[in-house]
Amino acid sequence: MVVSDGTAPDPVCAGIVLAAGAGTRYGMPKALAEGGAWLRSAVAALRDGGCDPVIVVLGATGPAPTAVDLPDGTDYVWAADWATGLGASLRAGLRAAAGTPADYVAIMPVDTPDVGADVVARVTAAAFAAPTGLARAVFHTTPGHPVVISNKHWTSVYQAAVRDSGARTYLAGNNDMVCVTCDDLATGDDRDFPATPHA
Known part of the structure; x- marks a missing residue:
């Protein structure tokens, strides 16, 4: 497709927030952490970083988002087999993205609340x-999120996403992934446990 001035249109990137887990170590589903603040943060990072639509994958909170305060304009999908591992959530998100005009997906877990729109924009641009249409954020040499994947890889990622592997199995075998250093923008740390109150 070419727009009227002869240039190609900007790529369309859908955002996927993986928020289906039970959060066993955290003590509750992370979709509900801090009153839903982490979920709102992940959605805002993707949306303000240029992703449209933004799709939230739910699981442990139930098939309807009644327990979750989804930001306005956010799509959601329920991964019925969420308890089998992260792969189920990713597959559900990719199925939903495949029904949109997206050329890429940017994948974010719900539990990296300091990753903002500036990180998303940097990685999607890369x-x-x-x-190859593959890029991911790296923080202090450690691979992190978001991971951005062109639609030409979605089928292979979907097939490789089993149990708790997510996209890791497929991406580990692809040496053409662009690693985007984002140390200056965020820590990229994921939160597995509640913050310890200060004495």
């Missing part, structure tokens, strides 16, 4: 520029 993916758009890469011949």
Whole structure:
């Protein structure tokens, strides 16, 4: 497709928030953490970073988002087999994205609340520029999120996403992933446990 001025349109990137888990170590589903603040933060990071639509994958909180305060304009999908592992959530998100005009997906877990729109925008730009359409954020040499994946990889990622592997199995075998250093923007730390109150 070419727009009227002869240039190609900007790629469309859907955002996927993985928020289906029970949060066993945290003590509750992380979709509900801090009154839903983490979920709102992840949605805002994707949306303000250029993703549209933003799809939230739910699981442990139930098939309807009645327990979850979803931001306005956010789509959601329920992963019925969420308890089998992260792979189920990713597959549900990819199925939902496949029904949109998206050329890419940016995948974010719900539990990296300090990752903001500036990180998302930097990593998506790198993916758009890469011949393979693959990029991910890296924080202090540690791979993190978001991970941005062109739609030409979705089928292979979907097939490789089993149990708790998510996209890791497929991406580990692909040496063309662009690693985007984002140390200056966030820690990228995931939160597995509630904050310890100060004495």
